[in-house]
Amino acid sequence: MTKTQAQLSDLPDDTLAVVTRWNPEGAAELEAGRGPRLGVFVAGPPRAGKSTLVRGLRAVDSAAVDFVEDPVDAGVVLMVLDAAAPLGREELAVLDVAAPPERPVIFALTKTDVHRDWVAVNERNRMLLARHSARFAEAEIHPVAASGSGVESLLAAILLTAGNEAGGARSAIESVLEQTRRMIVSTARSIRQAEPGAELRAERVQVLAHRDALRTERLAQLRSQVQLARVELMHEVAAQVRTSGATTRAEIDRADRATLARYPDRMAQLIRERGAVVDAAVTTRLDDLHTRMGVTPTALGSEFGLTDALSQEGPQQRHRGLEDRITILIGASVGLGLGGLLLSPLSMVPALDIATIPLTLALGALAAWWLTRARGHIAERAHVRQWATEALAHVRSHWEQFVLGRLLAAEAQIGEAVIADSRERALRVDERVAEIDAELRSLAVRFKGQLSSCERDLAAVDRGLRSVRKRAGELDLVDNA
Incomplete structure (x- = not known):
C-alpha cells in the first residue's frame, strides 16, 4: 500500500x-x-x-x-x-x-x-x-x-x-x-x-394583480358601451319618428275622404315598417355589443319584443260644432249672392223674373253644400293629422321603452357573464397562487437543504484537513527525533 x-x-x-x-x-x-x-x-x-x-x-x-x-x-x-x-x-x-x-x-x-x-x-x-x-x-x-x-x-x-x-x-x-x-x-x-423562486414570485404578483382588475375593466367598458349604444339607438328612434311624421303629413295633405277614412290602417302599416327598422338597428347594435365584450348573446324574453306600437284603434269621429253651422250660413249667403249676380241679366226680362228666384235658391244651396263639404274635408284632415301626431308620440314612447328594455336586459346578461367569467378566472388564479406557494415552500426547503448539505460537507472536509495536517505534524516530529 x-x-x-x-x-x-x-x-x-x-x-x-x-x-x-x-x-x-x-x-x-x-x-x-x-x-x-x-x-x-x-x-x-x-x-x-x-x-x-x-x-x-x-x-x-x-x-x-x-x-x-x-x-x-x-x-x-x-x-x-x-x-x-x-x-x-x-x-x-x-x-x-x-x-x-x-x-x-x-x-x-x-x-x-x-x-x-x-x-x-x-x-x-x-x-x-x-x-x-x-x-x-x-x-x-x-x-x-x-x-x-x-x-x-x-x-x-x-x-x-x-x-x-x-x-x-x-x-x-x-x-x-x-x-x-x-x-x-x-x-x-x-x-x-x-434568489430561489424569483420567477415564481414575479408570476404570483402578476396573477394577483390581474385577479380582479380585469373584471373591473370589463364592467367599466360595459357601462361605457351601453351608454354609447343608448345614445345611438335613441337617435335612430328619433330619426324614424321624424321620417314617419313627414310621410304622414304628406299623405294626409293629399288624402281624399275615402283615404282619410282608411288612414289608420295605413298609419299602422307605416309604423310596422319603421318599427322593423328600429328592431333591426337594436339587434345589430346589441350583437356588436356582445361581440365587443366577448359574450355569446342569448335570446330575450317576449316582454322585450317589439309589438304593434300603434295600439289605438284610430281617430274618434269628429264632432260637428258651431264652425260647421257658420260655414253653412256663410255658404248659403255666398250662394245666394253668387246666384243673384249670375241671374241678374234674366231679371231684366219680366217673363223670367219669377224663374230667377228658385234658381237663385238652388245656386245658393249648391254653394252652401260645396263650401260646407270642403270645410268638412279640411277639418277632417286636421283632425286626422292631430291624431297622427299624438299616435307618433305614443309610438316614440313605446320604441324608446323597447330600446331601453333591450339595453337593460343585454347589460344584465353581459354583466352576469362577465362576473361568472371573473369568478372562474379568480378560481384559476387562486389555484395557481396555491401551486406557486407550494413550489416556493418546496424551493425554500430545498434551498435550506442545499445550504445545510454544503455546510455539513464543508465541516467534513475541514475535519479531514485537520486530521491530515495533524498526522503530517506527528510524522515530522517522528522524523526530527
Missing part, C-alpha cells in the same frame, strides 16, 4: 464520502496513487500570445500541468507579457486581479524572436514590476520565442516554483481536500447569491 493510499484510507468516512461525491476525479487520482495535477492560470493582456504559449506548454508535457479558468483553482499564475513594448497600466491591473499575494507568479515574455529590442523591454519590465510591488523585486522573466524556443525552461520553472511553494510538506490528499473545499465554498456562494 502506498503512502497516498494509506492517507486516503485513514480519512474519516464522512470526509471520504464528501470527496468522492464532490471531487470524483481527485479521489480517483488518489486511489490510483497519483496526486492532482498542478493548476496553472494564464493571465495577460489581449494579443500577448497566451494561446500560442499554452499550446507550446502542452506540446512539451500535456500531463504536467492543468490549465484552469479560475485563478482560485490555480496553484501558479502564469503572467504573459508582450515583447513589443514594456508593460503598462493594463498589464498591472490584470496582474493585481489574477495574482493575489499568496499565489506564486511566473512571468513569460513572448515574441522575443520577432522584436529585436526585447532585452531592453525585459529590463524595463523588471524595473516596473519591482516598483509596482516588493514581491516582484526579484522576479525572473522567462523569454519565449514565437517559434517555441524557451518553452521547456518555462515549464521547468513553473514546476519548480510550484514544488518550492508546497515545500514538499503538503501531501496530495491535502491538495485534493483543499480543491474539494473550494468547490463546496463556491457552490454555497452561488446558492446564497441566487
Whole structure:
C-alpha cells in the first residue's frame, strides 16, 4: 500500500464520502496513487500570445500541468507579457486581479524572436514590476520565442516554483481536500447569491394583480358601451319618428275622404315598417355589443319584443260644432249672392223674373253644400293629422321603452357573464397562487437543504484537513527525533 493510499484510507468516512461525491476525479487520482495535477492560470493582456504559449506548454508535457479558468483553482499564475513594448497600466491591473499575494507568479515574455529590442523591454519590465510591488523585486522573466524556443525552461520553472511553494510538506490528499473545499465554498456562494423562486414570485404578483382588475375593466367598458349604444339607438328612434311624421303629413295633405277614412290602417302599416327598422338597428347594435365584450348573446324574453306600437284603434269621429253651422250660413249667403249676380241679366226680362228666384235658391244651396263639404274635408284632415301626431308620440314612447328594455336586459346578461367569467378566472388564479406557494415552500426547503448539505460537507472536509495536517505534524516530529 502506498503512502497516498494509506492517507486516503485513514480519512474519516464522512470526509471520504464528501470527496468522492464532490471531487470524483481527485479521489480517483488518489486511489490510483497519483496526486492532482498542478493548476496553472494564464493571465495577460489581449494579443500577448497566451494561446500560442499554452499550446507550446502542452506540446512539451500535456500531463504536467492543468490549465484552469479560475485563478482560485490555480496553484501558479502564469503572467504573459508582450515583447513589443514594456508593460503598462493594463498589464498591472490584470496582474493585481489574477495574482493575489499568496499565489506564486511566473512571468513569460513572448515574441522575443520577432522584436529585436526585447532585452531592453525585459529590463524595463523588471524595473516596473519591482516598483509596482516588493514581491516582484526579484522576479525572473522567462523569454519565449514565437517559434517555441524557451518553452521547456518555462515549464521547468513553473514546476519548480510550484514544488518550492508546497515545500514538499503538503501531501496530495491535502491538495485534493483543499480543491474539494473550494468547490463546496463556491457552490454555497452561488446558492446564497441566487434568489430561489424569483420567477415564481414575479408570476404570483402578476396573477394577483390581474385577479380582479380585469373584471373591473370589463364592467367599466360595459357601462361605457351601453351608454354609447343608448345614445345611438335613441337617435335612430328619433330619426324614424321624424321620417314617419313627414310621410304622414304628406299623405294626409293629399288624402281624399275615402283615404282619410282608411288612414289608420295605413298609419299602422307605416309604423310596422319603421318599427322593423328600429328592431333591426337594436339587434345589430346589441350583437356588436356582445361581440365587443366577448359574450355569446342569448335570446330575450317576449316582454322585450317589439309589438304593434300603434295600439289605438284610430281617430274618434269628429264632432260637428258651431264652425260647421257658420260655414253653412256663410255658404248659403255666398250662394245666394253668387246666384243673384249670375241671374241678374234674366231679371231684366219680366217673363223670367219669377224663374230667377228658385234658381237663385238652388245656386245658393249648391254653394252652401260645396263650401260646407270642403270645410268638412279640411277639418277632417286636421283632425286626422292631430291624431297622427299624438299616435307618433305614443309610438316614440313605446320604441324608446323597447330600446331601453333591450339595453337593460343585454347589460344584465353581459354583466352576469362577465362576473361568472371573473369568478372562474379568480378560481384559476387562486389555484395557481396555491401551486406557486407550494413550489416556493418546496424551493425554500430545498434551498435550506442545499445550504445545510454544503455546510455539513464543508465541516467534513475541514475535519479531514485537520486530521491530515495533524498526522503530517506527528510524522515530522517522528522524523526530527
